[in-house]
Amino acid sequence: MGTTKTKPWLLFVLLLILSCCTACFSIAGNTLSAGQSLSFSKNETILSPGGTFELGFFTPGSPVKIYLGIWYKRFVPREVVWVANRENPLSDPRLHLSEDGNLLLFEGSSKNQFWLTNLTFRGPNITEAVLRDDGNFVLINRSKTSSIFWESFDHPTDTWLPGAKLGVDKHISWKNSEDPAPGVFSLGLDPNGSNQYFLEWKRSQNYWSSGVWDGKIFSLIPEMNAFVPRKNFQFSPIFNYTFVPSKNGSDGYLTYSLQNPSYLSKYRVDYRGQWRLLVWMSGPWEWGSFWTAPRNLSDVFALCGAFGVVQNPENNSTPCQCLKGFEPFSMNYTRLNDWRGGCVRKSPLQCEKNNTYANGKKDWFWKMPNMRLPVHSRAYLAVNASRCELACTENCSCTAYAYNRSGCMIWDGALFNLQQREIGQDIYLKLAADEYPDPSMKGRMSEMKSKKWRVWVAVLVPATGLILCLVIGFSTKGKLKCIGEKASSNNLLSFDFDTELHAKDAELPLFSYESVSAATNKFLDLNKLGEGGFGPVYKGKLLRGREIAVKMLSKRSGQGIEEFKNETILIAKLQHRNLVRILGCCIEPNENILIYEYMFNKSLDFYLFDQTKKNMLDWGTRIHIIEGIAQGILYLHQYSRLWIIHRDLKPSNILLDIEMNPKISDFGMARIVGDNETPTNTRRIVGTYGYMSPEYAMDGLYSIKSDVFSFGVLVLEIVSGKKNTGFYNSESLNLLRYAWELWIDDRSLELMEPTIGYPSSTSVLLRFINIGLLCVQESPTDRPTMPDVVSMISNEYVPLPTPKQPAFTRGQNVIDTNSTNDTTAENGSKNSVTISTMEAR
Numbered sequence: 001m002g003t004t005k006t007k008p009w010l011l012f013v014l015l016l017i018l019s020c021c022t023a024c025f026s027i028a029g030n031t032l033s034a035g036q037s038l039s040f041s042k043n044e045t046i047l048s049p050g051g052t053f054e055l056g057f058f059t060p061g062s063p064v065k066i067y068l069g070i071w072y073k074r075f076v077p078r079e080v081v082w083v084a085n086r087e088n089p090l091s092d093p094r095l096h097l098s099e100d101g102n103l104l105l106f107e108g109s110s111k112n113q114f115w116l117t118n119l120t121f122r123g124p125n126i127t128e129a130v131l132r133d134d135g136n137f138v139l140i141n142r143s144k145t146s147s148i149f150w151e152s153f154d155h156p157t158d159t160w161l162p163g164a165k166l167g168v169d170k171h172i173s174w175k176n177s178e179d180p181a182p183g184v185f186s187l188g189l190d191p192n193g194s195n196q197y198f199l200e201w202k203r204s205q206n207y208w209s210s211g212v213w214d215g216k217i218f219s220l221i222p223e224m225n226a227f228v229p230r231k232n233f234q235f236s237p238i239f240n241y242t243f244v245p246s247k248n249g250s251d252g253y254l255t256y257s258l259q260n261p262s263y264l265s266k267y268r269v270d271y272r273g274q275w276r277l278l279v280w281m282s283g284p285w286e287w288g289s290f291w292t293a294p295r296n297l298s299d300v301f302a303l304c305g306a307f308g309v310v311q312n313p314e315n316n317s318t319p320c321q322c323l324k325g326f327e328p329f330s331m332n333y334t335r336l337n338d339w340r341g342g343c344v345r346k347s348p349l350q351c352e353k354n355n356t357y358a359n360g361k362k363d364w365f366w367k368m369p370n371m372r373l374p375v376h377s378r379a380y381l382a383v384n385a386s387r388c389e390l391a392c393t394e395n396c397s398c399t400a401y402a403y404n405r406s407g408c409m410i411w412d413g414a415l416f417n418l419q420q421r422e423i424g425q426d427i428y429l430k431l432a433a434d435e436y437p438d439p440s441m442k443g444r445m446s447e448m449k450s451k452k453w454r455v456w457v458a459v460l461v462p463a464t465g466l467i468l469c470l471v472i473g474f475s476t477k478g479k480l481k482c483i484g485e486k487a488s489s490n491n492l493l494s495f496d497f498d499t500e501l502h503a504k505d506a507e508l509p510l511f512s513y514e515s516v517s518a519a520t521n522k523f524l525d526l527n528k529l530g531e532g533g534f535g536p537v538y539k540g541k542l543l544r545g546r547e548i549a550v551k552m553l554s555k556r557s558g559q560g561i562e563e564f565k566n567e568t569i570l571i572a573k574l575q576h577r578n579l580v581r582i583l584g585c586c587i588e589p590n591e592n593i594l595i596y597e598y599m600f601n602k603s604l605d606f607y608l609f610d611q612t613k614k615n616m617l618d619w620g621t622r623i624h625i626i627e628g629i630a631q632g633i634l635y636l637h638q639y640s641r642l643w644i645i646h647r648d649l650k651p652s653n654i655l656l657d658i659e660m661n662p663k664i665s666d667f668g669m670a671r672i673v674g675d676n677e678t679p680t681n682t683r684r685i686v687g688t689y690g691y692m693s694p695e696y697a698m699d700g701l702y703s704i705k706s707d708v709f710s711f712g713v714l715v716l717e718i719v720s721g722k723k724n725t726g727f728y729n730s731e732s733l734n735l736l737r738y739a740w741e742l743w744i745d746d747r748s749l750e751l752m753e754p755t756i757g758y759p760s761s762t763s764v765l766l767r768f769i770n771i772g773l774l775c776v777q778e779s780p781t782d783r784p785t786m787p788d789v790v791s792m793i794s795n796e797y798v799p800l801p802t803p804k805q806p807a808f809t810r811g812q813n814v815i816d817t818n819s820t821n822d823t824t825a826e827n828g829s830k831n832s833v834t835i836s837t838m839e840a841r
Helices: 008-025 331-335 385-393 439-475 513-519 561-572 619-639 694-699 704-720 735-744 762-775 786-794
Strands: 031-033 037-039 053-058 067-072 080-083 093-097 103-107 113-116 127-131 137-141 144-151 171-176 179-189 197-201 205-209 227-229 235-237 239-244 253-258 264-269 275-280 288-293 308-310 320-322 326-328 343-345 364-371 378-380 398-404 407-412 425-431 528-531 536-541 547-552 582-588 591-597 654-656 662-664
Touching: 031 093, 037 053, 053 127, 067 093, 093 127, 171 264, 179 264, 320 326, 385 398, 385 407, 385 425, 425 786, 513 536, 513 547, 513 582, 513 591, 619 654, 619 662, 619 704, 619 762, 619 786, 694 704, 704 735, 704 762, 704 786, 735 762, 762 786
Parallel strands: none
Antiparallel strands: 031 127, 037 093, 053 067, 067 080, 093 103, 103 113, 127 137, 137 144, 171 179, 179 197, 197 205, 227 235, 239 253, 264 275, 275 288, 308 320, 326 343, 364 425, 378 407, 398 407, 398 425, 528 536, 536 547, 547 591, 582 591, 654 662
16 A cells, blocks of 8 residues: 655645634633633633623733733723733733643743632642633533632622622722722721621721611612613512621622613722712613712712812812812823822922921911811810911921811821812911912012001091091991981882992991882782791882892781891891891881892792692702701801801791702891800790700700701701601601601611602711701700801711700600691791690700
């Protein structure tokens, strides 16, 4: 038999086929068998059976850094859900399933291992690596596929997929959009066994909680009850959740599945600190954001890093900026919208230069108004703001201070969590002398001022005597012409408030009764806005189109000329955006009238307790109203020219302008106090039951803490949409007791107004409930001051004290048989309440 020669071209074809088969063999569907490899240089990947997920190598940014990961196959741009070597990027990686059954990640052709599964097997190798359709990459027994030796689900990165267990092991965000290395934000189950999940900053600072598991959902994630519409107006749930509570602090977990298997979903800890649920249901291959926690970027802890301030949390492209005197730590971070590096000083402090003042220069303080207070302050005993500033000046590590009625606070080192708000505190930031605004110009201006001063002294000294005479002559006439002075009356209809009002300091224009009557169409009933203890209030309109509110002293009113004078004098001296503005008055025989700015949206009670109108007050509006009321009371107690206790704070005395800004009104019961901390006794109890503090209602003692109590009742009413005295069909009898019972049972969410749904961040409302309960504590000494309250509102990351049992929670209410009538305390303003027999604890 002769030998058959193989033709050269046939041998070449066979070698080519063998080579191709070898390459195909290394990419065997969704499986990697022992001895096989995936190579970046050959662009090799494996695909899950249904084509949903793909495993291979990817390069997220520039310069080129290569990672082994898993991503969704069909989405563009690529959506990575797991990364193996997130801390060790490579330049030419190769994944290999070794003969001993372990996955190994090599660099090029070298034998250096940069990542491995590190399992120990006994006996022959029986493993293979499989990418499943749920996105789980597993090492299994090839003869018994249900036996799993290792799985990527047990080693999470930033994404939680259906079927995976969310437990104590942290899901850690990427550093930024181009770097999968572990970032500063993480999420995991509380290892202390509280059965709730926490978002953390640097695994040390909790800033969001899921709430506790109630058997169906976590209390602060109402979105878990999501439904989708079906035919015939039926709805079906989107997700099925299973929570296994922790027994020893480390074995609890949450897992979920999708009701419709055609849907896709994933939870991801975003590199900017938000936990997002992304869902794909149908249509284009794009993710829809289902919900986010926390909802607002400004609620993320240290979003802008050290010395960065939240500029515009709604602007995802540039939410941060550096404080004055600081610049971004890295421009590359700002390009990626990553502010984790924060900001650094442009110029070093003088105190850092061997604690000397070169060329006489000194560090100085820049005022930052209306700021959310940074975290980690420390109290300093200082009697005034100057001493507080001195304490920060003498301590080189001190970077800022704040001084208010609560005392002196100073901050050492970096400042985190800064945000400017409409309601906040003044903070003084220490800056280097080089940052002082144009010091050379300051010197020239000082020299010019000195020359001008000498000229003015020469002119003013001879005129001093004349000025003193004029002052003495006019001082006897008083500052308010409309009180006790028969001045000529103005015509209200033609009066131009924009140009004439307050042309003379603190003077109120006096209007004729005829013109007031004409402006209200002779006090037509159709123009009547309401009626309080003072008397009826009418809407009026002037010739120029301006609308006003006209408040008359009723002849039947328990209030008299003293209250009228009191309200006029007080409110004329008060100027604040959250206090109603008085425009003028009318005093004629048997007629005492006040003219106010017209409030387009009436009073708070018009919406709060009306079943059809309460939906107009969403959670954002309610919080805005609470904050505005707090600022108004703070002004009365601390910043006005006179320290004033209102004594009749209630929803009907909170007016709302066209933008729903709250304005405190009705100062007929208010009192000026010299020392706002000292209780004052009165034999005449005025106000409205349900809002009066126990020491005032029982003993006639009032102080600023009386207003704090009323504010606490207002807060609980605004959150719940229920009157304090409206619980006659409830076992709790009043709102304070009901709120307290829910608090001690850890069910405070049940207090929230149910008709408008859950807010974006229920933790904010839980904080307001806490503040409300602190304000209605029985003892005045236990209640916070309004500066304390405003600080609690503006700095939501500072832990709050635990409240004590409120007042009026042990007595029994006695229902008045004439409860359909308006009843009030003696000479108090009217309000539809029932008098209760109140019993102090």
